[in-house]
Amino acid sequence: MDILKLSKDKFADFLATLSEQKLYAPQKVGESLRFAPVTENSKVELDMANTTVPPKSIFFPQTETLYSYEMGNTEMQTPREVDEGIVLGARPCDARALVIVDNLFAWDVDDPYYQDQRAKNTVVGLACNKPCVNCFCLSVGGDPASTEGLDVLMTELEDAYVLEPLTEKGQKLCQSVAAVTEQAAAEDQDGAKALHQQAREMITRKIETEGIPEKLPTLWDNSLWQETADSCLGCGVCTFLCPTCHCFDIQDEVEGIEGRRCRMWDSCMFKEYTLHTSGHNPRPTRRERTRNRINHKYSYFVQKFDVIACVGCGRCINSCPVNIDIVEILRQAKEAL
Amino acid sequence: MCNNANPYVPYVATIEDAWFETEGDRCVKTFKVTLDDAAARESWSHQPGQCAMVGILGVGESMFCISCSPTEGDFLRFSIMRAGKNTQALHELEAGDKIMVRGPYGNTFPLDEWKGKQIITIGGGIGQAPLRPIVEYVKANLDQYAGLTMIYGARTSGDLCFKGEFEDMSKSDDLNCHLTIDLEEEGWGYNVGFVPTMLMDVNPSPENAIAITCGPPIMIRFVLENLKKLGFADEQIYTTLENRMKCGFGKCGRCNVGNLYVCKDGPVFSYATLKDIPEAFA
């Protein structure tokens, strides 16, 4: 199917058309930017570096009901399947993260909740014209205009967007907006490509990953982990904001006679994450927890699924309260190998 | 694995019988449980070593080893120590009460591979729970194994689980049962001393043998040392690991030791696998 051009003055119409389905797009929640359902009063923010919280929150909500029940009764109701929807404005790194996490949620046992959301949503990506200072997607198999995990790739030109459908779902979406778009001219397509190239050249941070997945665990007792953990506060910023972090807790939430068994994001940086009921903790300090976080992303996950569980979005670096910097950790690891 | 379309949704089950194995703050209570749904009972199949999520709606669920062998009948047994929020609530349950079960999860002891061998279980305290299915399985199929040696110890005689079940261990020459407690007690007719020491006293031959150990971490450490002294190769030594778990099938992330998930790749591991994973005995 053809590549389309959406003039910016038709953007409101474009949104209106897409909103006929459930539409998620970046919006301000409090002071943060995240994906939220678009309603009549929504102010969609596509002029951004990236959202504070990645779009994983749509596919894997921070708190999600697995099933509900009435206290004293053994009947369990699972939530109904979700409606079809559209995710507009996901950065290519965050969409790639979905493809990476797909591996885990489909591993041996299918996760019905995540997979339902994945099947029902069409992901419209927004190529990264201006990577942020801590972006390093190129080092971990990504690209500012990567199409992995996307159904449509959108590129912002000065006064228009170029829409490239990539999958059947994407083609369907493009057909639905035919009335507000036109065929993209060759120069628009070239303009988009030039912007992609320009973005690539703007990325300055990089890591060398060769040999890391195989050899990182050999640095088990290296002082690097203690040095990193010294300043670590043990909060969940890095993991909660990470588009590939997928760990969760399961707990019962009861209000009156209404009960729900929910899953909620959990963080390997919390001491309770591995704490046994006996009081024993196999990862007793932040040293072990930091080591596990990095090893999981750069070695364990790769050994299982053959892909690094990091897309180089830079959120963990940008938001760490104490400047723990994964690029720096991996530089030191590489040096020590 | 649950036959339910949704792996998070447990089966409803009924407690057929429940009794205390030990007394005290951290007492152990055993539950004999049957799944309510006939189709679920039909599709459920577990082997020694496997675990299940057991819980109560409105409280939570925790992972426990299934402490019976399929050779014992069409039911499940869980021997649960009172420790935290979930186990305290579970201990309140009695025969006739409903309980939620999903599973079975994890790998199994390779009992088929072990056919023809001498099986040695070395357990401490509640650590006998995952070993009990091996004992029962081998007892039921004794003609297929060279024999069974069970070494089991606890702090006091009151802390030994499954006490009524050891008498038939003297019925055959192929069965050996060695019970021990840490300190001398009046009326105790068996051994006194720590499990690792008991192991040296029993002095089993590594020839055509498999040793499986489970118990407190400190006991496991010394049992492993002693098994090596006795000449057991890494491949002849097995143990089960436990870690905090939430899903049971490799999604929630927390039970990993190195690149292995205890819930899927374990809980049964040979020492040959574990010895290279620095986190395994953390």
Add this chain to the structure above:
Amino acid sequence: MVDVAKLKEIARETVSRDDVKYLIGWRQGTFGFRAAPHFVNKPEDVDQLIFSPLCSHNLATYLTGVEKLPVPRGQEADSRKVALMVKGCDSRAVVLQLVEQGYGRDSVVVIGCPCQGVVDQKKVEAKYPDMGENITAEWGEKTIIFNLPSGKTEVPREEVLAGKCLTCRYPNPLLADAGAWEEVAVWGSDDYADVQDLEAGNPQERRAFWEDKFASCIRCYACRNVCPMCYCEDCILDRLNPQWITRAVNPTENTAFHLSRAFHLAGRCIECGECERVCPVDIPLMKLNRKLTKEVRENYDYEPGLDPEAKPLQASYRPNDKEDFIL
């Protein structure tokens, strides 16, 4: 003013002492306008120490945040001191930790660093966006000087300093064992303008304000973990039995979390502003804490963390204390 060369000399002497385990100070960060906590274990690590307007972190949180492992049998616990660099606000945390007996006076060596204000990263990053290179900063006369790749630039301090510094009344450390400094003049004053605008609204407006802010909370607990006064070993947020606040992230539980924390800090918040600085979703937490600080000052004439001999607020009953809150 702090003589940084002299400060490094003191740091070097301190970490060389047999009775000092390590020293905690600041170093330049890995990008942009960032500094990072720096753990100095050996004298040569002193070279990386800095003291500049980028040194926002209140390092006192590390004194109470150490995860202690059981001492192996036959070994003795490491009883050496920890040395710590503190600004004025940070020193209040140390004073209050001592008042609350979080640790003993002889377990710390406090190195004082009078402070002319630290920059607000959000303000400075908005002013100079996309600054990937590592930028150093220094204090000028009522200005902050940034060493940008394009050269030095001097900015009036009001434009870039953190809100807490614009109202700071304690720029000089209130407790120090050593220091290389002359006191800096107090130049801020505090009329609680940030609290008053909220007080002016009605309860519905205030509720709407906070509901909007708390809705964005992801419960990463960075605010709690960075707080030097949040050091309970068994925090109510982590307890499962009984579970006071559930793990579900929703407006009710988020509100319960933030209000519980604010009340636990009433009369204990030393206004270092770290909670607000580290919040990844920019919840204005200091507005909440400072409302309670203001109440405590007005009603009980009490400010925490000023005097090592003072009692904690909750332990300092006076017969003329207001009791009009008792129903």
